[in-house]
Amino acid sequence: MPSPKDIYVNCDELNNITKENKANWLKEIKQVAKEIKKNATVLQVGCMNGVRIIALLKERPDLQITGLDIEKEFLKMARKNFKKCQIKAKLIHGDITKSLKIKKFDYVICLNNTLGYIPEEERAIENMKNLGEKVIISVYGEKFTNELAKKYFQSINLELQKIKKNIFHTKEFVKVKRYTENEVKSWGGKVFKTPIGYFTIIRSRNEITFIDKVSENVQI
Ligand SMILES: C[S@@+](CC[C@H](N)C(=O)[O-])C[C@H]1O[C@@H](n2cnc3c(N)ncnc32)[C@H](O)[C@@H]1O
Known part of the structure; x- marks a missing residue:
């Protein structure tokens, strides 16, 4: 039986995956690079062996990125890859569905349908909102058809x-899991379409609480 390590590393083998999944992967990186403000601190949930962080830092060397992963072995691989590419990024071992005692970030990003691999999805989203001022999640949607899924x-x-x-x-x-547009909209963010899914930017609870307080005051 293959381990998660044996399987997940294949998600980032762009020459092996379907052209639709590859287009989605590349679009997400471009979109993240475009959306994130200058010199921002970023936490990537499910960073695996760090290839995403390396790709993002090539586009946006100003960012301060930290990778989080539940699998210690991936973090070891990521550390080696960063060294090889002479890239500076931090790594944290942890589970996004548990409460993590770490500092807050400007952005928390969770890409390439990583959320779809986490069974306790609501807790994961909640914790991402607690850790970032903005949360960017990219998932597969209806265009990730059954036929495409089989090939992927x-x-x-x-x-x-x-x-x-x-x-x-x-x-x-x-x-x-793959997601419906309504499900992604229910997370409360601005939603964009990607080649086979959705990309959403959600403001954190702190900002929503502030808006709630303002509306309470207006009512009084
Ligand atoms: C399918 S891979 C995603 C690959 C990569 N993020 C990408 O963009 O292509 C899922 C990753 O999320 C990690 N992961 C799964 N559950 C997690 C959790 N609860 N907390 C943190 N990382 C988790 C896995 O170890 C794996 O590295």
Whole structure:
């Protein structure tokens, strides 16, 4: 049985994955690079072996990026990759569904449908909102059709067994979710379409609390 490490690293093998997934991957990086303000601090949730951080820093060397991953082995790989590419980025070992005692960031980013691999999705979104002034999430949507999913999972060495309520069940241990536009809208952010999904920018709770207070005052 393959380990998460054996499977997830294939998600970033751009020459092996489908052209639709590759286009999505590249679009997300461009969009993140465009949206994030200068010199911002950024936490990437599910940073894996750091390839995303390296790609983002190539576009935006001004950013101060920290990667978070639940798998210690990935962080070791990321550290090696940063050294090889002479890139400076921090790494944190942790689970985004648990409360993390770390400093706050300007942005928390969670890309390439990483959220779809995290079963406790609501807690993950809640914690991302607690950790960042803005949260950027990119997920697969309806355009990640069953047919495309089958090809994509094959390319990352997963065998699709059944699809139930937008959850792809694989023969291995992984369950992966795709999202509807309404679901992504329900997270409360501005939503953009990507080649096979959605990219949303959500303001953190601090800003929403402030707006609530203002409206309470108006009512009084
Ligand atoms: C499918 S990979 C995403 C790959 C990569 N982020 C990308 O952009 O292509 C999912 C990553 O999220 C990590 N992960 C899964 N659950 C997590 C959690 N609860 N907290 C932090 N990281 C998690 C995995 O270890 C893995 O590195």
